[in-house]
Amino acid sequence: MRFRYNRPMLKSPFSLRLLAAAVVALIVGAAAAWLTENIELTRSPQGTEGLLWPPPKTLEGFALLDQAGAPFTPERLEGKWSVLFFGFTHCPDICPNTLRLLEKASPAFPADTQVVFVSVDPERDTPETVAQYVRYFDPTFLGVTGTPESMAAFTRSLGVLSMRTEADEHGNYSVDHSAALLLVDPHRRLVGIIAQPLTEESVSRHYLDIRRFVEHQG
Amino acid sequence: MRVIAAAALAGALTLAHAAGSVRVAEAWIEEGPPDVPVLAGYATIHNPTAQTARVLNVSSPRAERIEIHRSEITENTVTMTRVDELPIPPGGEIRFTPAGYHLMIYGVAQPPAAGEKLPVEFEFDGARKVTVEAIVRRSEGSAGAVEGSGQVEDAP
Numbered sequence: 001m002r003f004r005y006n007r008p009m010l011k012s013p014f015s016l017r018l019l020a021a022a023v024v025a026l027i028v029g030a031a032a033a034w035l036t037e038n039i040e041l042t043r044s045p046q047g048t049e050g051l052l053w054p055p056p057k058t059l060e061g062f063a064l065l066d067q068a069g070a071p072f073t074p075e076r077l078e079g080k081w082s083v084l085f086f087g088f089t090h091c092p093d094i095c096p097n098t099l100r101l102l103e104k105a106s107p108a109f110p111a112d113t114q115v116v117f118v119s120v121d122p123e124r125d126t127p128e129t130v131a132q133y134v135r136y137f138d139p140t141f142l143g144v145t146g147t148p149e150s151m152a153a154f155t156r157s158l159g160v161l162s163m164r165t166e167a168d169e170h171g172n173y174s175v176d177h178s179a180a181l182l183l184v185d186p187h188r189r190l191v192g193i194i195a196q197p198l199t200e201e202s203v204s205r206h207y208l209d210i211r212r213f214v215e216h217q218g
Numbered sequence: 219m220r221v222i223a224a225a226a227l228a229g230a231l232t233l234a235h236a237a238g239s240v241r242v243a244e245a246w247i248e249e250g251p252p253d254v255p256v257l258a259g260y261a262t263i264h265n266p267t268a269q270t271a272r273v274l275n276v277s278s279p280r281a282e283r284i285e286i287h288r289s290e291i292t293e294n295t296v297t298m299t300r301v302d303e304l305p306i307p308p309g310g311e312i313r314f315t316p317a318g319y320h321l322m323i324y325g326v327a328q329p330p331a332a333g334e335k336l337p338v339e340f341e342f343d344g345a346r347k348v349t350v351e352a353i354v355r356r357s358e359g360s361a362g363a364v365e366g367s368g369q370v371e372d373a374p
Contacts, residue, residue, distance in 0.1 A: 093287075132251055165298075174297075
């Protein structure tokens, strides 16, 4: 089930308590609708921007590799907030653009936040490739890859689309993939999504709003 | 006085030239991480002529090969496809952007750093060739990346 963040509301300078109260009121109000149409994305004229999943899904059972070749397993998502971004190193336009955007937005993130670049092209993206790629944008970012099977299982569990296109005569292919950011809380629960179009401002705002809401819920 | 006249003449010649033939402007290349297999390049192609102009090939002596690709973000999904022939409508222009048309520059032996320039040749139908110096720089990373990109715009 998903809850759409009300866009105009988030633009107003609500206090934490008022915001939480308004969000709760919206949840109660929307509950009946969820029961009947619980999977559909609700869209505003501008498109959906921030979403929450009540109840959030706990991420488990994955075994990937970080950019140092060390295991990236569920514990790595515990005790801190994670902003997951999906891409691949053969993507020269959108992926660098999003990483630059995150590089600029991340100073506004609380210190217990890790930004994670997840490769949707594990066949070409080795831990070394990912390390070099991510380090160039921001050495504090984490890069994650794995075997094609483990990565496919991971993205599938997140509901993240990733589909390889047919290779051309040079053996080159692209990977169609989700361009949204996912938010994982310190209990490794997938609590939100930040949708395109992403801006430095929208990323920080939605992350902090969703985080505040989740923390208020306990 | 002679200098001003010369400048005016040069200006007039430039304008006449610009009005008459296809033009490639604002060419730049996104600086990439070291050893990245492919770099993205951007430009704006103007076609002031009365006929559709087609980009048939793009090349650079510094690159193994260059292709035109188009990325799109729809429903939060990024897709990218190769464009073998890019038509620019009469009196129109196409602006390359991240999340739109862009050059895929493969196999640049020495990864260029910001500030460097790479010659890039655009070959159009009718054996027309336009060579530009594309400057290497870092993009800003903004919403502009995804909105109104890669569209064919009407000439002003």
